[in-house]
């Protein structure tokens with residue numbers, strides 16, 4: 001393992017732990033990855049974030065093969081397909097934050113009513129159609145929702161974002177967290193009108 005790869009593994013662990021400390025996720029929910037050596041490094045399945053060590057981060061090639069003693073996150077397919085589809089993706093952060101997950105149950109994107117929508121890279125944050133977690137169907141729906149964007153909601157599930165670095169991918173999730181508070185306030189104040197209007 002090179003020094004650079006070792007550092008990347010440490011950054012993945014720090015980012016995963018930050019998901020917990022910022023309240024974006026709980027337990028082993030959520031997963032973090034970074035592009036590395038014609039493949040990716042991703043958090044393992046079922047290992048509490050406090051028990052993560054650099055050796056437990058799993059390397060996967062772009063064909064879906066994985067190496068080492070630990071299984072990759074059960075949601076590895078979404079990460080892999082992002083790296084395969086978007087050259088600009090260097091890191092991916094996926095989680096099920098309470099606010100984004102609640103919004104995702106409406107099966108609707110978030111329209112361009114606030115400048116923070118641009119964090120996702122477009123004039124609307126799309127919501128990927130529902131499919132069972134870990135499936136190719138969910139990954140395909142996510143790739144469609146990410147076209148010309150760096151983040152999207154996943155219906156009845158949560159959210160996912162990619163970026164040119166772990167800091168950028170994680171940062172957009174944190175921005176979303178605070179911004180979604182405003183969405184909820186508006187949601188209540190306007191009696192759900194924003195999300196219930198005909199599409």
Ligand SMILES: [Zn+2]
Pocket residue numbers: 030075094095096133157158
């Ligand atoms: Zn998930």
